[in-house]
Amino acid sequence: MEKKNGPKGDIKAKSTPSSLSANKDVNIGRPRVRGVDIMRDPILNKGMAFTLEERQLLGIHGLLPPALLTQDRQAYQVMQNFYRWDNDLDRFIFLMGLQDRDEKLFYRTVIENIELMMPIIYTPTVGLACQKYGMIFRKPRGLYITIHDLGHVYDIMCNWPIDDVKAIVVTDGERILGLGDLGAYGMGIPIGKLSLYTACAGIQPHSCLPITIDVGTNNEQIRNDPLYIGLREPRVTGALYDQLIDEFMEAVVKRYGKNCLIQFEDFGNHNAFRFLEKYREKFCTFNDDIQGTAAVAVAGVITSLMVTGKPMKDNVFVFQGAGEASIGIAKLLCKAIMATGVSHQDALDQVWLVDSRGLIVKDRPKGGVTGEKLLFAKKHAPVDKLEDIVTAIKPTAIIGAAAVPGAFNEKILTDMGKINDRPIIFALSNPTSKAECTAEEAYRATDGRAVFASGSPFRSVQYKGKTFYPGQGNNAYIFPGLALAIIAADIRYVTEDIFLAAAESLARMVTKGNLDEGRVYPPLSDIRCVSLKLAEDIIAFAYKNNLAFRYPQPSNIKAFLDEMIYDTDYVSYIPPVYTWPETAGKTSL
Numbered sequence: 010m011e012k013k014n015g016p017k018g019d020i021k022a023k024s025t026p027s028s029l030s031a032n033k034d035v036n037i038g039r040p041r042v043r044g045v046d047i048m049r050d051p052i053l054n055k056g057m058a059f060t061l062e063e064r065q066l067l068g069i070h071g072l073l074p075p076a077l078l079t080q081d082r083q084a085y086q087v088m089q090n091f092y093r094w095d096n097d098l099d100r101f102i103f104l105m106g107l108q109d110r111d112e113k114l115f116y117r118t119v120i121e122n123i124e125l126m127m128p129i130i131y132t133p134t135v136g137l138a139c140q141k142y143g144m145i146f147r148k149p150r151g152l153y154i155t156i157h158d159l160g161h162v163y164d165i166m167c168n169w170p171i172d173d174v175k176a177i178v179v180t181d182g183e184r185i186l187g188l189g190d191l192g193a194y195g196m197g198i199p200i201g202k203l204s205l206y207t208a209c210a211g212i213q214p215h216s217c218l219p220i221t222i223d224v225g226t227n228n229e230q231i232r233n234d235p236l237y238i239g240l241r242e243p244r245v246t247g248a249l250y251d252q253l254i255d256e257f258m259e260a261v262v263k264r265y266g267k268n269c270l271i272q273f274e275d276f277g278n279h280n281a282f283r284f285l286e287k288y289r290e291k292f293c294t295f296n297d298d299i300q301g302t303a304a305v306a307v308a309g310v311i312t313s314l315m316v317t318g319k320p321m322k323d324n325v326f327v328f329q330g331a332g333e334a335s336i337g338i339a340k341l342l343c344k345a346i347m348a349t350g351v352s353h354q355d356a357l358d359q360v361w362l363v364d365s366r367g368l369i370v371k372d373r374p375k376g377g378v379t380g381e382k383l384l385f386a387k388k389h390a391p392v393d394k395l396e397d398i399v400t401a402i403k404p405t406a407i408i409g410a411a412a413v414p415g416a417f418n419e420k421i422l423t424d425m426g427k428i429n430d431r432p433i434i435f436a437l438s439n440p441t442s443k444a445e446c447t448a449e450e451a452y453r454a455t456d457g458r459a460v461f462a463s464g465s466p467f468r469s470v471q472y473k474g475k476t477f478y479p480g481q482g483n484n485a486y487i488f489p490g491l492a493l494a495i496i497a498a499d500i501r502y503v504t505e506d507i508f509l510a511a512a513e514s515l516a517r518m519v520t521k522g523n524l525d526e527g528r529v530y531p532p533l534s535d536i537r538c539v540s541l542k543l544a545e546d547i548i549a550f551a552y553k554n555n556l557a558f559r560y561p562q563p564s565n566i567k568a569f570l571d572e573m574i575y576d577t578d579y580v581s582y583i584p585p586v587y588t589w590p591e592t593a594g595k596t597s598l
């Protein structure tokens with residue numbers, strides 16, 4: 010279906026120039042871009058769907074084959090091509106090509122096939138794409154700011170042709186998924202995350218800006234890659250690095266205002282926590298790996314307990330990993346435990362962390378405990394191996410986020426099955442190659458009793474005549490809806506309470522039917538409805554707690570959001586016809 014005049018909130022005049030060239034003034038029904046330029050502009054392009062009238066009016070008649078192919082037909086063609094490829098990296102390249110060619114068609118097909126395509130444009134395939142970014146690089150997307158641009162960051166931001174950016178996802182490429190330092194190759198992550206802003210939450214794509222901060226890379230293999238797209242230098246750290254990030258934050262505010270959301274993504278551990286503390290009260294920002302992950306995992310714990318039937322206060326959680334994801338989850342989990350009436354100390358006592366040097370205990374001889382980990386250090390004898398830790402602590406839940414593949418070995422999984430009727434096993438590390446265990450391993454070792462979720466998707470598992478549908482415990486269930494809420498309701502300070510509210514909202518959306526199928530999250534195919542409902546709930550929470558600054562407060566939040574979400578229908582470029590009254594122009598002076 011095609012819109013005559015475009016929906017409200019769709020391509021808007023003036024404020025929505027092409028992503029490719031500045032100051033192209035686009036009016037619905039009468040784009041100022043004409044001729045071949047309109048076909049080359051992914052925001053305006055309609056492929057073969059330009060009508061004869063449009064082709065003549067826009068000066069592109071003859072530049073296209075004569076047939077008119079509606080968006081439906083073109084979507085069908087996309088799917089034919091998608092299935093033709095025999096590997097996911099080629100599918101990734103194909104979809105990126107489509108995004109660069111015809112944005113509306115790209116989002117329409119992704120939205121309609123989200124369960125099929127999310128593993129391509131997001132984890133796990135995006136991880137492989139980042140590792141091979143130089144080879145698959147076709148066309149630049151997003152903004153690159155390097156350490157050598159110190160003092161000029163604002164000027165670079167001004168080179169971005171769009172004036173009404175509302176959200177930025179930024180990485181410095183140091184910890185890309187569980188794949189480590191990929192330098193500028195990490196750009197695939199902000200691009201993928203922002204594609205989900207639109208696909209999952211309907212955020213206007215033109216208002217999203219992916220940014221890579223390139224301060225070099227310590228990954229020698231990448232530095233020596235002849236196709237590497239970034240600085241071939243070791244990472245700059247210390248005062249200069251901090252100065253660049255400070256300058257970047259200020260430049261965002263100067264260019265796009267203090268309400269522009271800045272989502273930190275896949276920074277190294279040592280910087281992620283520092284920046285979150287430094288900026289969280291001064292800028293509109295959150296760290297997805299720490300806070301987004303926390304919300305999705307806590308939601309998963311809440312729903313898992315509906316299956317295990319164990320009250321929150323009776324659970325014991327062991328984390329494999331004590332980094333951004335684990336500490337983020339552990340802290341929010343304590344908040345969730347405290348919400349059930351438990352004291353802070355008792356909540357902390359329920360949570361045990363394991364890092365690369367073993368169980369986190371006070372006075373650990375094998376390397377002390379510092380920073381964020383200290384809060385969780387227990388008075389307990391040191392234990393090195395996860396197997397022994399599970400035997401000693403007897404957790405009800407093990408949560409993996411250390412990017413150590415296979416860390417949940419058969420013994421650990423079997424022991425979890427012996428300790429618990431329904432053991433909770435979350436293998437959250439990404440991409441799939443880094444998962445602590447597979448879904449099948451978890452179900453088999455526990456005789457189908459595991460309550461399982463993973464960071465990257467696993468296919469359904471058949472076991473003893475039952476089909477299990479493992480849930481995807483990925484922050485993708487949180488950040489798109491959260492970002493929509495922040496943008497729509499003008500939330501400026503993203504508090505921890507907002508993340509707990511997000512977790513509770515997501516948990517409420519899980520049905521008994523989902524749980525019966527082995528899911529602790531709603532099916533991925535529902536992620537768009539889930540993200541919109543999540544945004545609605547967060548906005549309601551934010552107004553109630555004086556955290557939303559958009560006035561007047563919308564009386565119907567759902568309707569308010571519906572008005573602003575991205576519409577993938579092509580718009581008509583034929584200006585609406587209107588007539589003057591009979592008498593017009595006839596009045597004599």
Ligand SMILES: NC(=O)C1=CN([C@@H]2O[C@H](COP(=O)(O)OP(=O)(O)OC[C@H]3O[C@@H](n4cnc5c(N)ncnc54)[C@H](OP(=O)(O)O)[C@@H]3O)[C@@H](O)[C@H]2O)C=CC1
Binds near residue numbers: 299334365413
């Ligand atoms: N599902 C999801 O939504 C998300 C998943 N993740 C995934 O989680 C993983 C970790 O990310 P993140 O927390 O940000 O990374 P960090 O680098 O911040 O933390 C990694 C942690 O793992 C620990 N570790 C490393 N080796 C071992 C080992 N052999 N045994 C026990 N612990 C070990 C490290 O220990 P030490 O402190 O001693 O160095 C560190 O505490 C990644 O794979 C990432 O993709 C991240 C965010 C979201």
Ligand SMILES: CC(=O)C(=O)O
Binds near residue numbers: 275297464484485
């Ligand atoms: C999902 C995600 O943000 C990560 O693995 O880093």
Ligand SMILES: [Mg+2]
Binds near residue numbers: 186274275297298
């Ligand atoms: Mg991440």
